[in-house]
Amino acid sequence: MKSKRKSWVNWLLFLFTLVLVFVLGLLASSVMERRAEAVFVNKPLVKLSDYEPRNEEWGKNFPREFESYYQTADTSFKTLYNGNTVIDMLEVDPRLVVLWAGYGFAKDYNQGRGHFYAIEDIHATLRTGAPKGPDDGPMPNTCWTCKGPDVPRLMNEIGIAEFYNGQWASHGPEIVNAIGCADCHEPNTLDLRITRPALIEAYESIGKDITKATHQEMRSLVCAQCHVEYYFNKKVPVEGVPYLTYPWKEGTTAEGMLKYYDEIGFSDWTHSLSKAPMLKAQHPGYEVFMTGIHFERGVACADCHMPYHSEGGQKFTNHHLTSPLQHIASSCQVCHRESEATLTQNVYDRQRKVIEIRDKAEIQIVRAHVEAKAAWDAGATDEEMKDILYLIRAAQWYWDYAAASHGGSFHSPLEISRVIGKSIDHAQEARVSLARLLASYGQMTEIPYPDITTKAKAHAFIGFPVEKMQNDKNEFLITVVPEWLQEAAAREATYTAPVQ
Numbered sequence: 001m002k003s004k005r006k007s008w009v010n011w012l013l014f015l016f017t018l019v020l021v022f023v024l025g026l027l028a029s030s031v032m033e034r035r036a037e038a039v040f041v042n043k044p045l046v047k048l049s050d051y052e053p054r055n056e057e058w059g060k061n062f063p064r065e066f067e068s069y070y071q072t073a074d075t076s077f078k079t080l081y082n083g084n085t086v087i088d089m090l091e092v093d094p095r096l097v098v099l100w101a102g103y104g105f106a107k108d109y110n111q112g113r114g115h116f117y118a119i120e121d122i123h124a125t126l127r128t129g130a131p132k133g134p135d136d137g138p139m140p141n142t143c144w145t146c147k148g149p150d151v152p153r154l155m156n157e158i159g160i161a162e163f164y165n166g167q168w169a170s171h172g173p174e175i176v177n178a179i180g181c182a183d184c185h186e187p188n189t190l191d192l193r194i195t196r197p198a199l200i201e202a203y204e205s206i207g208k209d210i211t212k213a214t215h216q217e218m219r220s221l222v223c224a225q226c227h228v229e230y231y232f233n234k235k236v237p238v239e240g241v242p243y244l245t246y247p248w249k250e251g252t253t254a255e256g257m258l259k260y261y262d263e264i265g266f267s268d269w270t271h272s273l274s275k276a277p278m279l280k281a282q283h284p285g286y287e288v289f290m291t292g293i294h295f296e297r298g299v300a301c302a303d304c305h306m307p308y309h310s311e312g313g314q315k316f317t318n319h320h321l322t323s324p325l326q327h328i329a330s331s332c333q334v335c336h337r338e339s340e341a342t343l344t345q346n347v348y349d350r351q352r353k354v355i356e357i358r359d360k361a362e363i364q365i366v367r368a369h370v371e372a373k374a375a376w377d378a379g380a381t382d383e384e385m386k387d388i389l390y391l392i393r394a395a396q397w398y399w400d401y402a403a404a405s406h407g408g409s410f411h412s413p414l415e416i417s418r419v420i421g422k423s424i425d426h427a428q429e430a431r432v433s434l435a436r437l438l439a440s441y442g443q444m445t446e447i448p449y450p451d452i453t454t455k456a457k458a459h460a461f462i463g464f465p466v467e468k469m470q471n472d473k474n475e476f477l478i479t480v481v482p483e484w485l486q487e488a489a490a491r492e493a494t495y496t497a498p499v500q
Contacts, residue, residue, distance in 0.1 A: 048187035051153035055180035062181075062190065064311060069180060069319035072116040077326050080348045081355070084322060086121075087111040090455045095362045097458035098369060098450070099396060102272030103280060106464060115179035115321055118147045128168060139168035140242040145196065146226035149182035150175040152195035160197050161238045184222040192218040196225040202246035219300035220286065227285035227301075227406065229257055231266060252287045254401045254419050258394060267393070272462060274372035276389040281400035288405040292412030299335075307331045347410050354402070354409035357420050361399045363449075364427035368392050371434045371447045378441040388433050395426035 059066030075085040100106040108126035203210040232242035250256040267277035307330040309318045324331035328340045452458040
């Protein structure tokens with residue numbers, strides 16, 4: 001009896017050993033294959049310089065990342081409100097024309113199509129003005145800063161301040177490669193790096209050393225090179241040069257940045273109706289993101305907008321920079337177990353609620369601008385208008401901070417709602433003061449709200465000669481831009497990604 005039991009146990013041990021050896025053999029084979037594949041993929045085919053701006057050259061060494069990057073050329077994806085195609089935001093929301101009266105954004109404001117089209121889109125907008133020659137134009141070279149990898153190349157060649165100096169059109173022939181590899185990566189290792197000095201300088205202004213950032217932090221900081229609030233400082237560090245600067249010295253909150261701007265007496269423009277000294281928020285996406293729950297939990301921008309993918313046993317970062325709603329399974333559902341439909345609805349619910357109160361803020365600020373103009377027309381003095389104009393400035397800053405923070409209604413809906421609440425509060429306070437002031441000048445009835453139901457009507461209301469501006473811009477594009485812009489566009493359009 002014992003002998004039979006011992007024989008059965010021996011057979012079991014023998015079979016178990018066979019299975020174990022087989023599994024270990026498969027594992028060893030898989031490891032060897034992966035190592036061989038890694039050596040094959042990572043072996044550089046070309047030598048890249050430190051500031052190689054051509055994305056296709058990087059693609060020869062890093063084909064997976066490059067091929068996924070080129071998917072950003074697709075503009076077919078749509079979300080509830082936007083997507084990645086051109087949308088005329090002034091047509092969608094004509095109130096913006098009045099809010100930005102006297103500033104370039106009142107001329108033209110289209111939703112950008114994404115990184116692949118950064119160069120093309122900056123030429124297409126009326127905000128670049130209508131210069132008459134390659135060295136003429138109202139916009140400075142600083143406006144190129146976030147538009148592509150030729151920027152760090154030029155900064156390295158001619159110097160930072162020298163790059164910022166001069167007119168926008170003068171750098172046009174040099175900046176032709178779309179946002180891509182060299183903006184964020186070391187050429188040989190793909191390590192993340194900061195190529196825009198403004199972020200390094202901003203860290204120094206708040207007593208931090210960006211070189212101490214972790215890899216996970218860098219997966220957001222490379223985005224913070226551009227997706228932030230900034231302004232052009234013409235006094236520091238080089239007198240007369242529009243030096244790109246982050247207003248972080250008093251903090252990265254909406255209140256901290258407003259305090260900074262107030263202390264240095266900065267304004268982007270004077271509103272053509274109210275005469276208020278205005279601020280234009282750029283796109284404080286990173287600052288808003290820092291106030292949200294995902295940042296608090298250690299999530300990086302790349303975790304959602306550039307999630308990891310696996311191909312051929314190789315894990316790599318998907319460089320198809322787009323809304324996480326386009327790839328929910330590899331972004332949201334890595335952490336959240338709800339269905340795609342539920343997660344999408346969660347995003348849309350937050351967007352709807354934020355937009356609802358944002359629209360109310362816009363209406364109140366438009367009324368404040370119109371009523372301020374009525375007060376000036378009635379004979380109000382600078383002293384009487386001083387505090388009112390500051391309230392309008394602050395109200396619009398808080399509104400614009402929320403409106404311009406791409407994705408803010410999802411990144412941090414509580415903070416965005418709080419900031420919009422402050423906007424409405426300041427606008428209402430301005431309007432109460434204006435009502436009292438207008439009454440003192442005999443204006444006892446309500447100032448009518450303008451008919452700005454379309455972009456054309458809004459442009460007519462503020463007296464903007466949009467047709468002349470369009471004609472001037474078309475003349476510039478026809479006579480100055482085509483040769484160097486079309487060459488770049490042709491190169492991008494005909495390039496085929498390498499296949500390994």
